[in-house]
Amino acid sequence: GYARVDTHRGVRTGDPEVVFAAGKTAAETVGIVAALRAASTGDGRPTLVTRANRETVDALVARWPDADVTGRWSPDPAADPRPAGDAGRLATVAVGALPPARGRVVVVCAGTSDAPVADEAALTVAASGAGVEVLRDVGVAGLHRLLAVRDVLAAADCLVVVAGMEGALPSVIGGLVGVPLVAVPTSVGYGAAFGGLAALLGMLTACAPGIAVCNIDNGFGAGLFAARVARA
Amino acid sequence: GYARVDTHRGVRTGDPEVVFAAGKTAAETVGIVAALRAASTGDGRPTLVTRANRETVDALVARWPDADVTGRWSPDPAADPRPAGDAGRLATVAVGALPPARGRVVVVCAGTSDAPVADEAALTVAASGAGVEVLRDVGVAGLHRLLAVRDVLAAADCLVVVAGMEGALPSVIGGLVGVPLVAVPTSVGYGAAFGGLAALLGMLTACAPGIAVCNIDNGFGAGLFAARVARA
Amino acid sequence: GYARVDTHRGVRTGDPEVVFAAGKTAAETVGIVAALRAASTGDGRPTLVTRANRETVDALVARWPDADVTGRWSPDPAADPRPAGDAGRLATVAVGALPPARGRVVVVCAGTSDAPVADEAALTVAASGAGVEVLRDVGVAGLHRLLAVRDVLAAADCLVVVAGMEGALPSVIGGLVGVPLVAVPTSVGYGAAFGGLAALLGMLTACAPGIAVCNIDNGFGAGLFAARVARA
Amino acid sequence: GYARVDTHRGVRTGDPEVVFAAGKTAAETVGIVAALRAASTGDGRPTLVTRANRETVDALVARWPDADVTGRWSPDPAADPRPAGDAGRLATVAVGALPPARGRVVVVCAGTSDAPVADEAALTVAASGAGVEVLRDVGVAGLHRLLAVRDVLAAADCLVVVAGMEGALPSVIGGLVGVPLVAVPTSVGYGAAFGGLAALLGMLTACAPGIAVCNIDNGFGAGLFAARVARA
């Protein structure tokens, strides 16, 4: 009785309903996911849960042991997992098998601290049926790292660029390549970063054209947007 | 000695004084409620306590076991209670029997996470002597759920519309029906939601007319306002 | 070709579409009003135009000489008109005869400078089919003026309370009477008034219950809301 | 000597450099456009000038009489031009012939006052080599107008959704169709609209997924982004 989930969204928009775990108990989230899994049988798409705390992640994994969780899952299956000590960070979870991939999204990440948001974007892309690669630690303060990957960037169908603090990375990449670029400010920083506001304003006013912006820390929204562009 | 409660407010305005529990100890709140109950005998209206934490709820229920508490109480007595795991959420408590109802308020709620605010509005309506129904999970991203309840909305004396994040629900409902609509932004969201500011500004600038707005998370204020309109 | 007006709104909501003149040329506004007048024949309601500058007012009055214009029109036909020197202030215009009135709204106004917003509210109430009275200059700094009109306030079906600067008037009236109260902050003030923000925040957080708030300077929205409540 | 224009940008990103006329004299802007035209001969793309005031528009049209100017140019050549009275609004100008179109962008516009931004987006799409259609006046307060064009929206390669005030239109469209959607808040509104801030925050926090946002009034950026997606 406490929720009436939108089980038709996949039909209308091609992408199924997603669960926003913040402000819900672990039990509520598990209940909603179960309802969506029951309704979605057969469309080949996993159910995503975003902004889950440790307790909710554990409850989901207990019920669906094959679920993919950000920080543990990587687009490159051969890659090392991130260290286990990720307590306190919110995670995104995909319940159900990942679909086959069409097109290619590249997720670019300015600093180590921005990784959870980049990971959310990458898992969302994969869960939405597009291919994905992640380039880490290519911030503007070390331009050589960025210039070294220019061809990878130019070959993508869509870019997701994740950066905190001043969020200058999209400005620089936007001047290098003509690929549609979705920018995601993060809340990494302190003082005048104001919880991601500095990066958000910077990305919105970037003088390089062809940049559109998602909410602070919203790797999910950027990943879904980019998958739609890449899949087309 | 630490408080001088306004025991005449019911006479002046028709609605008795309400206790704001935030920033008070459980003992202080119980003491103030006891003073108001003593003074209000005979007017048939319960005493409301808003924004109570778990400790204060427990102290109130220990003293007045019949008290109604949001999350447990529902306007539909046959409905399932919400899951028990609501620790950490602030609650609203009505001490004393609910009065008979005049008129009909419909409370509409965009998402599951907004439920505590919608519940506060509903319990306040009931405690203020008007009838109330709650429609949940009818956000704008799934318009069919909204169009399906259009007749229920149009038949109400007053609407309370509760939404977080971008708070677009009042704009859409305000274009569908001509019933007075009190909008309540919630603090659900993150990043550029800025603790409810995005929803608040959106509701204040809604281009559909006939909308008035209460403070972020203020289900109490909206419920009292709507009850006054519906009771008239 | 430049606009597709919503001629069905009156059917859906009981109140016809209203024209927002800011950002439109006088010619565009006249064109839209003409289209709405053509479509609305027979429903007995005038067409409202809000936030019109002098040029647009003149163009509307040239075309519809009987139009009512805020600052010249008063709910009390025997009252003196305001002095002619209102250049620079935005006006609201009603094209078409005012309908018969049901119920009673009282518009209360803190200071002389808030008058244009109070006048917009009053004309909107009258154009929406409710009765209206305006009480001027009853700010909180002179409480005796307010206490002298308490019975008039208590007898209304709905109040519209208009105030700039710190916007304290709704707090005080809300503690005196139990009538539904729609508060309208105005942009009157300077410095830390921040264009109406101080009054807006003050009204949203008013500790007296039963107050709902409209946008800064939005006499139109408050008037329509109040008329719906009073007409019921 | 006063500028060193980026004549290589077309080679790097596929879209040539664009001139931001705000804060430049008409003579400076004409000089920069002349330099870009000289350098860009043969790539078949016009030179865009954004945020030009009347004086700059006149200077550009005097020099390049075939230039396309927002408000006069329309994607549908058979359409009526907008009324002449557009003084005071900033315009966007394309100097040089429009290229052939690949793919299809649909620009959606909430209100009449948002038209200049929608027009900027449309002309930018056309100048960037994609097809474009404009749907006007389909705000959320009149949902039937929106539902009537749902198939047109679903058939587009990319949507540009332009709205001021509370900016709720992208939330509703994002729940109806699965097309990539670029949202553009406008500065239309007053009071708590805070020059487009309300719409900006609302679009960033929209609970419908697949939405990315450009700067307030930035039809140019949204148009270029959408053309890149549609052309692909």
Place this chain on the structure above:
Amino acid sequence: GYARVDTHRGVRTGDPEVVFAAGKTAAETVGIVAALRAASTGDGRPTLVTRANRETVDALVARWPDADVTGRWSPDPAADPRPAGDAGRLATVAVGALPPARGRVVVVCAGTSDAPVADEAALTVAASGAGVEVLRDVGVAGLHRLLAVRDVLAAADCLVVVAGMEGALPSVIGGLVGVPLVAVPTSVGYGAAFGGLAALLGMLTACAPGIAVCNIDNGFGAGLFAARVARA
């Protein structure tokens, strides 16, 4: 070595240096107080410590058992102490005997939750050598409580008016009496109260004249200011 206290301030300004305990350890604060006590012997004024947490209060009382602590100390020695359950609230502590009083300050307090700030103001007044009385729970929503104490207000040398939420109390008192009035906004409230910002802006823009404002929750500053006025 970690601090160089300003032991001459009493000579220059008549009021000795005060310790701001926030951001200092209990040991640091005790050390600084000891240094000031050593230097100030003989001037008959206690040393004040503001914004002390429980741990710091306990350390101070352990060292100086006669210290006065807000919430336990009252200007009326016959009054009941506030309930003990004040954990979590910051306290102000006066180490040393209170001096004889000259003149009379009245501290007025809107609601029960504002009491800690009012208590800080009252203890500061007493420690600064002026007489003080506290009037509690006289918020604007219950005007009769305010009118009942008008003569007490008019007889004071200076008023300190403490209020959270919308902070309207100074506006009303400022229209009733001509006594210099120092307003103190508190952080009591939620949502659009924005941690005291609503009350602060409201007090700064109050239309009643003769009001000056101190920082949010700054009972200390207001008390010292008022004592200087009253002592003169």
Place this chain on the structure above:
Amino acid sequence: GYARVDTHRGVRTGDPEVVFAAGKTAAETVGIVAALRAASTGDGRPTLVTRANRETVDALVARWPDADVTGRWSPDPAADPRPAGDAGRLATVAVGALPPARGRVVVVCAGTSDAPVADEAALTVAASGAGVEVLRDVGVAGLHRLLAVRDVLAAADCLVVVAGMEGALPSVIGGLVGVPLVAVPTSVGYGAAFGGLAALLGMLTACAPGIAVCNIDNGFGAGLFAARVARA
């Protein structure tokens, strides 16, 4: 009919009603002043008009040629008047003879550009029956100028300290003398001064005690407050 002036304020508070000219026409302001002059005969106090533009000043002086106007009037009758070229600045006007002075207020002013606000404060003090002296151009960047006037500051009954940009002057003066100090931030500055916000926040958080603050550019409020303190 357009205003109901508060002719009893002088009786209640000792200071008569003041006219806020912003947002009123010259004719309206003259009308209100005439009504107040008629009602106030015999109390020996002039009528103040604040924030008057050139047109309103001229209308007032045409009607009352002996009126005192800021920029022309000085507390030292032998002083040179300020240069005539004060167009564009708002003025304060006192209609009626200045009363005899009790006590002494010193107005201190950081920079030349802050002079209009300091002048408003000084004329208000004089019109409210206290003595006044103005010290100009003693900003913190030239400390020697400040130290040179320390004895004048220490001998005052109350100080009014006016400063724009970062507003540091009250912090420094508050550490030098123990006189009650009313700080007035001005809107002088640019960029991060944000129209006086930087100075306002700085004054509110000044670490020197005994400082209370008035609204940005509110020389009137500070002057009236200081006169009440000095007169006592």
Place this chain on the structure above:
Amino acid sequence: GYARVDTHRGVRTGDPEVVFAAGKTAAETVGIVAALRAASTGDGRPTLVTRANRETVDALVARWPDADVTGRWSPDPAADPRPAGDAGRLATVAVGALPPARGRVVVVCAGTSDAPVADEAALTVAASGAGVEVLRDVGVAGLHRLLAVRDVLAAADCLVVVAGMEGALPSVIGGLVGVPLVAVPTSVGYGAAFGGLAALLGMLTACAPGIAVCNIDNGFGAGLFAARVARA
């Protein structure tokens, strides 16, 4: 009588007092400059006037025909002057001969619209006795222009980097060279640029180290700071 200029500042700090022309009449500014010129004879430094409008510039040049004015003066005497059409922009003026230069400052400027601020910085450097070069139009969206001047940047004693919109240029330059870098945000931009706030926050939170920031549009402050570093 209306100003008491700080004629000792040159002695104390090595740099003479500067006149802030905003909010002063042309006559007042000329009067203050004349007083400073009279007092400063012999120290070999010109008097600077900042933020002067056209009327003030004309009055200064009429009195001191050899004065240097931003937009006309260039560090490279062989360079073309900027086009004459600079009406509406504020200018900086140096009255008196420029001193010999020690050390070298490079001013870098992102876009053509930022030129007035860069020019203010350059003229201030020259007037303060350091050498200066200006590099224009090297924004981050065209990285090749920046890499081409890397050696010039690395050879400077101090950099002044001027940028509007998102202000990303200091981040990129700060990662390329280890020279002390003073960043100046400008008010160029619109919408979420919020008058320079986006650039300001971006520069403050830049992840490249060795960056310090001046106020929005404050070319003067940055130029003086850089000259002090370079001269040393």
Place this chain on the structure above:
Amino acid sequence: GYARVDTHRGVRTGDPEVVFAAGKTAAETVGIVAALRAASTGDGRPTLVTRANRETVDALVARWPDADVTGRWSPDPAADPRPAGDAGRLATVAVGALPPARGRVVVVCAGTSDAPVADEAALTVAASGAGVEVLRDVGVAGLHRLLAVRDVLAAADCLVVVAGMEGALPSVIGGLVGVPLVAVPTSVGYGAAFGGLAALLGMLTACAPGIAVCNIDNGFGAGLFAARVARA
């Protein structure tokens, strides 16, 4: 795999990469420092870690027992260490021997609570190869303490001035001496200090020239900037 550190930064800019520990686990930070130490062998510079919590400090000291930690390390080796009770404060850690010093930076600190930021600046200066001295507790409210150290200030190559609350200290020092001054606002304060915003705005708009500003609490950035100036 989780980070790709910028090991070339020392070559490009003269100062090696620094680790921002906030948002990283202790294990991640130790891993990154180890990688940087391995790559930097031989350049004689320690590796800095900023904003480390207690857990991360302990992990770093366990691995590199000779590391210098703010609060324990002092530029004057004979000085007393700060009391041990610094739990909860973020620390800065230097791994590796401090290099020989060139030039002299003086760090000035307004209050005891600002000490952690001043300590971060001082350790950064030392780690970057410049000499450093710290002057504590010289706030503007006690001017004599400041005037007593004027010669020390004037003899420095660069100043770092650290202050919270209203942040007035740079304004006063900037008027006393002509040394380049880097101002650092701190988050010390409450209410209208808004987490350091008041101090930040005050420092940016300081009317004393020659001041540049770093982010709130960014002692690291200021220290590195000052070391570059002093070393030159």
